[in-house]
Amino acid sequence: MRRLVAGLLVLSALAGCPRKDVRAPEPAPPPNPAAEAPAAQASQAPGAILFFSADVRGYLGPCGCSENMRGGIARAAFQVREARQGALPVLFVDGGDSLFGEPHLKPEQVPQEERKARALAEAYRDMGLAVRAVGELDDTRGAGFRQSLGLPELASGAVKVLPAGARKVGLVSASASAGLVQGAARARAAGATFVVGLFRGTLAEAQRAVSSSAAGVDLVIATHTASEFDGEQNTLTRDAVPVVAMQSKGRSLLRVDLTYGPTPGPFTQQRTAEDSEREVTSLDRRLALMDAEINRPGIDPQLKALKQDKRTELAARRQALLTAPLTPTGEGDGFAVRFVPLESTLPSDPQVQAVVNAYDADVGKMNLEWARAHGQDCPAPAKGQAAFVGNAACAECHAETLPVWEGSKHHQAWKTLEDVGKQFHLNCTGCHVTGWQQPGGVCRLDKVAGRENVGCESCHGPGSLHVEDPSPTNVIAQPGQTVCVTCHNPENSPHFDFATYLPKVLGPGHGATRGVKQ
Known part of the structure; x- marks a missing residue:
């Protein structure tokens, strides 16, 4: 009898313990107000x-x-x-x-x-x-x-x-x-x-x-x-x-x-707050002035870095004012x-930056493939009209001028696109090559070779007639502000000032003494 009672007690005890292979369901956790709060809030x-x-x-x-x-x-x-x-x-x-x-x-x-x-x-x-x-x-x-x-x-x-x-x-x-x-x-x-x-x-x-x-x-x-x-x-x-x-x-x-x-x-x-509005307006003016100084051609790199640091500080102060609750x-x-x-x-x-980067990586390849499959060459110049000849032809007579161009940013125009992988972006190419979409120029992204950079003819026009018979009267364009702003417009070059930028492209044999027609 004692054995029976002991056995029943053991079975009873075992029944109260979950077996390892059949885990008892855990009780539901108590409500978590912190987790439910965001939606309600x-x-x-x-x-x-x-x-x-x-x-x-x-x-x-x-x-x-x-x-x-x-x-x-x-x-x-x-x-x-x-x-x-x-x-x-x-x-x-x-x-x-x-x-x-x-x-x-x-x-x-x-x-x-x-x-x-x-x-x-x-x-x-x-x-x-x-x-x-x-x-x-x-x-x-x-x-x-x-x-x-x-x-x-x-x-x-x-x-x-x-x-x-x-x-x-x-x-x-x-x-x-x-x-x-x-x-x-x-x-x-x-x-x-x-x-x-x-x-x-x-x-x-x-x-x-x-x-x-x-x-x-x-x-x-x-x-x-x-x-x-x-x-x-x-x-x-x-x-x-x-x-x-x-x-x-x-x-x-x-x-x-x-x-x-x-x-x-x-x-x-x-x-x-009126004080905040006044401060934002003041900061806007200071930032605009700072941008003009930072974009000034030929600015000393150390001075530019100092001004850029100050501009970053001003922009952060304005941002704090604009986003404060x-x-x-x-x-x-x-x-x-x-x-x-x-x-x-x-x-x-x-x-989102990854989305933009993916676009940048794709679009150049897409444009180049399209140009190879469907591109059309620019039409030839009309009879008697000048054609593009390239900087080398200009250098034969203007050897003293070429170093002036080589020291300018115009000489680096194509490289600036290559540095950021945008040399085959249609929004950019036109202002970084010579003769884009012009008769006798370049109309296909797959045929840019030899036309890279902003060369002599970007500003002076196609030069074949002048090369054949050098004369001041057959230079197609006497560049002035109207030529410059075709690329240095408010969108691409918002701080462009003709009087400030002009001296940076002048030099011996390139307008330094005789001036440039405006």
């Missing part, structure tokens, strides 16, 4: 941060021809991703006209521009794009190509309402005052308390649209520029309905900070508008 956040881009025109980054050039999708991505490290929800919206820079492409441009549009689309996805308006330039390769990129779109006349913490934000795409009014009403009916109009027009057109009606929007962004170089500045009008125009080609982002009061109500525009100025809902210039000293997002 995001839906009740007392504010939000909105980033806008517009009129990017197919630019992944600046050309890099000058020091300290603004722009770059990887720098924009860093700003968005950095803001997402904070407690407030962040929305990134694009205003359109971003995929392409021209309404029509030449056949040789198609491979590069389509590849670039795909790279931009990939970057936008990495940035968590909420929605983008559709502009005319986005359809350069047709609506089918645009839609194949798979980006969330907002068609003209459409409305999108997005959660933004404890409030909702409405986005309206319109090209007229009536469209803003109707779209704003629809957005508010869907629960939006802050409405942004993405206006398909210029700054002046957007101002007229909101002046003719209250429009029902809180902020209007003009997503078009009137001409190629009208988008050089960031502009904010201080009207009843503020209107914004950003620098084109991805050189700046617009940041809108929303702050919410205890209960929803009309949004009032907050001014950033805003303190609500009242008890109700408010918003503040700030531009974030994408300075060259700002960090780039590694993930």
Whole structure:
């Protein structure tokens, strides 16, 4: 009997112990408030941060021809991703006209521009794009190509309402005052308390649209520029309905900070602290002056390095002012508008930079392959017209001039592209070779050999007639400022000053004593 009882006790004890081969299920862990908090906090956040881009025109980054050039999708991505490290929800919206820079492409441009549009689309996805308006330039390769990129779109006349913490934000795409009014009403009916109009027009057109009606929007962004170089500045009008125009080609982002009061109500525009605004304006002026000095031809390298360090310090100070969280100025809902210039000293997002690097690696090969398969030589010069002969022919009579050219940056123009792997990028080649797309010049990327660099004929025109019969009267061009700015334009050489740059290309036998016609 005792054995039976002992056996039952052992079985009972074993039954209470899980066997090694059949593990008892572990109890569910207790709720983790820290893990569940972010989603709940995001839906009740007392504010939000909105980033806008517009009129990017197919630019992944600046050309890099000058020091300290603004722009770059990887720098924009860093700003968005950095803001997402904070407690407030962040929305990134694009205003359109971003995929392409021209309404029509030449056949040789198609491979590069389509590849670039795909790279931009990939970057936008990495940035968590909420929605983008559709502009005319986005359809350069047709609506089918645009839609194949798979980006969330907002068609003209459409409305999108997005959660933004404890409030909702409405986005309206319109090209007229009536469209803003109707779209704003629809957005508010869907629960939006802050409405942004993405206006398909210029700054002046957007101002007229909101002046003719209250429009029902809180902020209007003009997503078009009137001409190629009208988008050089960031502009904010201080009207009843503020209107914004950003620098084109991805050189700046617009940041809108929303702050919410205890209960929803009309949004009032907050001014950033006056002292901060004054300091930012002052820093802008100092940075512009510093850029002009750093880009001055012939600047001493040590002095340039010192000035570059100082510029980096000034840019960091301005960036801190532009991205610091805003303190609500009242008890109700408010918003503040700030531009974030994408300075060259700002960090780039590694993930998006990898997208840009992949594009750079691909596009040169694609362009070269296209040129070999489909390229056409430039037409021959018309009878009696001059042809290109190259620097060697010039040097036979102008031996004292050649060292002047060899000591200039024009002599290194092709190498500067090779150093960054862009010698077969169509956006760059034209200003780094002689006779690009001219009769008797070079029209194929696979036949650049012998035409590299900015040679004599880039400024003086094709020289065959002058070589055959040397005379001052048959030099095609007497170069002046109008010739220089074909490449040294505001986009590629924003700090170019003819009077400052001119002496750097003069020398014995090259205008040093007799001057250059202007």
